[in-house]
Amino acid sequence: MTELTKTLELKLVDPNAHKRRKLRKTREAYQQALHDAFDARCTTQTEANDIVVDYDLSGYAKNALKQYVPQLTTTYNASELHDDHPVRFTNEGLRLDHKPENAIEWYVKIPHHEDYHLWMPTQPTPEQRNWLEALNAGDAEMGESRLFERNETWYLHVTATRSVAERSEVSVDERTPIGVDIGEASLVTVCHRDDNGSPTVPKLWADEGKTVRRLRKTYFTATRRLQTRESERIAGSFGDDLWNQIDDIFHTVTREVVEYAESVENPVLVLEDLTDIRESMDYDEYMNRRLHGWGFAKLHAQIRYKAIEKGIPVETVNPHNTSKECHACGDVGSRPRQATFTCTNDDCWINEYQADVNGAINIADRYLSGESQPREHTDGNDSAEDGGRLTAPQDTQADAT
Structure with a gap:
């Protein structure tokens, strides 16, 4: 170390x-x-x-x-x-x-x-x-x-x-890229290819995704009611408790992602470069609210720093169509449901596939194709625009000096 x-x-x-x-x-x-x-x-x-x-x-x-x-x-x-x-x-x-x-x-x-x-x-x-x-x-x-x-x-x-941890000197070609897909159906999904080029058994954190969705729905519903009744202080305290629960889930899942990587020989974790994801989102109002607060950047940050502590490199790739391309033939398919990917190429052996696993494999493959782009940001940020904040710490009397 x-x-x-x-x-x-x-x-x-x-x-x-x-x-x-x-x-x-x-x-x-x-x-x-x-x-x-x-x-x-x-x-x-x-x-x-x-x-x-x-x-x-x-x-x-x-x-x-x-x-x-x-x-x-x-x-x-x-x-x-x-x-x-x-x-x-x-x-x-x-x-x-x-x-x-x-x-x-x-x-x-x-x-x-x-x-x-x-x-x-x-x-x-x-x-x-x-x-x-x-x-x-x-x-x-x-x-x-x-x-x-x-x-x-x-x-x-x-x-x-x-x-x-000290990083071992391993060339790019010797690395095993592990695709990391962050989404809503499964909070995080990881998968990589074996020595024969076949996808390994993936790991999905789907139950954790359900729990986070439930907590966020509870938060927005309850705080809206409390704010309507002008109970701002109660709303803030209630929201803090729910977000602390979400934070605990994020820390547990990201630690397990890094543990998965440790079990693979010469791993490199590959994430989507989501620098402008919030600005590029243009769905209906309900989906925008869900995705803007989903925690992409937070999960990215936790995976990155925990991987670095273990000496595991982290790379990013262009996210364009990682969720829509077929990992077997490369054609752009469709997602009739959140967790389902359908390949529209009649000559491809894939008909339906778990969408998050398909995305994770595509992310890993983009590293293999040389599309990786280390995140070295020198200016700017990827935070949402100013305003619209729901709660904030209040200036307080000193608690210690």
């Missing part, structure tokens, strides 16, 4: 005027405390504490200052401070909250001062989501965080560390 450390740059989504004022007050107080402690040439944490203790900052920011100022004066031998320094918080200061039912799924708690915290929405990139999933599940360790403003936009730099 080896430790992998990454700094995530999280963009805070459109803080309102009130929260912008709070953020700037935090920055101003931090800058003043930093300059005063530096000008006093503090060389120990005790000396720095005597300076910063009276400032209107959270304990997390004060503790970060007590560690940072002695480094400036002793380790770096700085003679003066240059530019605006970001506001630093110790690793206990930042907290994450995940609301997968919302258009904006991720929130971060930013300490403002001793008795008040700000909850801010953030839209991570697909690569960052992998790390947030790991942090949220306790599979990665959060380090120091830094708050700063750039071009009138606020950002957080969050340091995260996790242990990953």
Whole structure:
């Protein structure tokens, strides 16, 4: 095992005027405390504490200052401070909250001062989501965080560390691609071909798909009724409980997907590249609501980071027609029912086939044909548009300093 450390740059989504004022007050107080402690040439944490203790900052920011100022004066031998320094918080200061039912799924708690915290929405990139999933599940360790403003936009730099297995040096041709199909009939389906090119016995998580569909239906029905009765607080609490149950199912299924891959020699997990899936969905209103909140990106992220921890590579392929092409002859068929694929080629030996298994085999085959495209995103995101969020954490009095 080896430790992998990454700094995530999280963009805070459109803080309102009130929260912008709070953020700037935090920055101003931090800058003043930093300059005063530096000008006093503090060389120990005790000396720095005597300076910063009276400032209107959270304990997390004060503790970060007590560690940072002695480094400036002793380790770096700085003679003066240059530019605006970001506001630093110790690793206990930042907290994450995940609301997968919302258009904006991720929130971060930013300490403002001793008795008040700000909850801010953030839209991570697909690569960052992998790390947030790991942090949220306790599979990665959060380090120091830094708050700063750039071009009138606020950002957080969050340091995260996790242990990953060493990857074996195996060529692409030696890998066994395992197709991973994420859908509604079966929550996840995995399948690969054997040495003779025949599909192996697949594994489907169909019961889990039924359970998630039931929980989501319960959520939308019950919260709509509660909101109609103006019971917003009860609706939020009820929704949190249901989404926690869904989250537990997602973690169990994605762990079992990776365990399946571990049982295969030289595996590579192959997923569909769903970067623009939400924007490309154009069904009726009911299906749009179901698919936008289904959790494609969440399942992708969990599979990716759990596979990485085991040293299993993950690749993505173009998703076009993976669910409609016949894995045997390549012709485009039809899906008369959600779980059924029908091949319309009279010369093909396949008449009907389980649709999710057919999709998983097609996904694996696209890796073999050289269509794989590693997901290296440097900008943008695949989150849904702003607005429409159902619940969000509320700014609260401090629970610890």
